[in-house]
Amino acid sequence: MPEDNKVDLEQLEEGYEFAPVDFQIDPPTATAYIEAVGEDVSIFRDTDTMPPMAIAALALTSLMEAAPFPPGTIHVSQDFDFIDTASTKDTLTRHTRVITKRDRGRLRMMTIGLSVYKNNKQPVLTGETGLLLP
Amino acid sequence: MTMNLAELKVGVKIPEIRRSIDQANINRYAEASGDFNPIHIDEEYAGNTSLGGTIAHGMMVLAYVSQLMTSAFGKAWLSGGSLNVRFKTPARPGDTVTVNGEINSVEEQNGERQVGCNVLVSNQDDEVIITGKTTVRLKTKGQNETGR
Numbered sequence: 001m002p003e004d005n006k007v008d009l010e011q012l013e014e015g016y017e018f019a020p021v022d023f024q025i026d027p028p029t030a031t032a033y034i035e036a037v038g039e040d041v042s043i044f045r046d047t048d049t050m051p052p053m054a055i056a057a058l059a060l061t062s063l064m065e066a067a068p069f070p071p072g073t074i075h076v077s078q079d080f081d082f083i084d085t086a087s088t089k090d091t092l093t094r095h096t097r098v099i100t101k102r103d104r105g106r107l108r109m110m111t112i113g114l115s116v117y118k119n120n121k122q123p124v125l126t127g128e129t130g131l132l133l134p
Numbered sequence: 135m136t137m138n139l140a141e142l143k144v145g146v147k148i149p150e151i152r153r154s155i156d157q158a159n160i161n162r163y164a165e166a167s168g169d170f171n172p173i174h175i176d177e178e179y180a181g182n183t184s185l186g187g188t189i190a191h192g193m194m195v196l197a198y199v200s201q202l203m204t205s206a207f208g209k210a211w212l213s214g215g216s217l218n219v220r221f222k223t224p225a226r227p228g229d230t231v232t233v234n235g236e237i238n239s240v241e242e243q244n245g246e247r248q249v250g251c252n253v254l255v256s257n258q259d260d261e262v263i264i265t266g267k268t269t270v271r272l273k274t275k276g277q278n279e280t281g282r
Contacts, residue, residue, distance in 0.1 A: 032166040037197040038153060041204055043212070051204070052212055053197040060193065061168040071172050072183055074221075075192040081216040085209075 009068045009133075012110070017097040021062055025050055027088045033057070048087040052125055055086055059094045059116050060129060070134055076109075077130030083123045090118040099128060108133040136208040142249055142272075148206045148235035153198055155190050157227040163194040189224035195263055196221075198233045199253050206235065207249070207270045219253065219266030229257045235268070247272045 007016075025033075033054040034044055044051055064073075086092060093116065100111040110131045116124045137148070157177075164175050169191055172179040180188040196219060203211040225231050232255070239250035248271050255264035 029166065032162070036159070036162040036166040037194060037201070039197070039201055039204075041201075043204070043209060049212070051197070051200065052215070053193065053200045057167040057169070057191075057193045057197070064169065064171070071179070073171070074173070077220045078192070078196060079216070079218045082212055082214070084213045 007068065009070075012067065012098050012101065014098055014101050017095070018063065018066060021066070021094045023058065023062060023092050023094065024090070025054065025058055025086075025088055025092070029058070030054060030088050048089060049085050050087060052080070052082040052085070055092065055116055056080055056114075056125060056127065059092070059114060062094055063096050063112065063114065069131065072134040074132045075129065076132045077111075078127065080125055080127035082125050084118070086116075086118045086124045090124075091120075092124065093117045093120065106134075137206050142237060142240055142247065144237055144240060146237045148202055148237070148251065150235075151198060151202050151205070151233045153231050153233075155195075155225050155227060155229045155231060157188060160188060160190050160194070160227065163191055167191065167193065169193070185224065187226060189226055190229075192221045192224075192264075195225050195231060195255055198231065199235075199255060199264060199266075199268070202233045202235050202253070203251075203268055203270065207272070210272050211270050214271040215268065216270075217253070217266060217268045219264050221264055222262045223257075225255075225257060225263050229263075231255050231257055231263055238267075242274065245274055247274045 030050050039051055043049055095115045097113045099113045102109045112129045115126045118124050160174055164170050174191055177188050235251045235253045238252050241248045251268045253266055253268050256262055
């Protein structure tokens with residue numbers, strides 16, 4: 001999965017938008033995900049439809065690779081709206097932006113907005129991720 | 135097996151799911167998701183943080199919530215579901231987590247039925263791992279609402 005150019009944490013002000021990133025989840029990766037979480041329903045086992053949480057997880061991972069979140073960053077909250085399914089054949093695009101950034105003592109809280117589209121324009125999911133940075 | 139129309143009433147519990155978590159699970163999830171944050175996979179690193187040891191990825195445990203909803207609502211969850219959760223306590227290797235859901239609202243609007251649920255993931259000591267709410271929109275006209 002291609003990475004954004006990394007930015008400095010201090011550049012991540014509210015409203016900052018990361019460069020969109022295209023990615024695809026190939027069948028071996030989808031299978032590895034399904035096995036790792038013990039997903040066992042025919043929708044995923046017998047078709048190339050991906051669990052929505054697989055799409056969300058891989059989109060978030062690509063964000064974590066692109067953003068300068070330090071080791072020890074903890075995921076504290078998560079919202080998702082699952083809008084449409086996607087398959088291993090779809091090219092997915094991740095859009096992310098900083099929604100909130102607050103300092104609380106020695107910790108920093110950030111909320112990141114995430115949207116994933118398939119084939120350029122069809123929305124697959126949207127969400128907000130709450131992070132606590134050391 | 136997805137739930138029937140007649141079952142969708144406030145107070146109805148969704149059949150729970152239970153998962154055992156060990157370091158091998160967590161490592162498999164790290165490989166599959168590409169999330170190699172050391173708090174999940176590096177016991178020495180994690181042991182020297184305030185966490186005191188490795189923890190499961192929040193997204194891994196949240197995947198179990200999505201599984202619960204998929205088992206109850208089928209395809210309707212995949213393209214009409216939403217969730218809003220807080221991660222309260224980490225799940226750790228050795229934990230057995232139980233995922234519970236209970237319908238807390240059923241509303242009909244514009245040919246759709248919107249079903250709200252409270253969801254809770256807890257460990258073997260009844261510590262809350264994840265708490266939150268889910269909503270799923272079900273078509274009530276022209277198709278089987280849970281997509282079977």
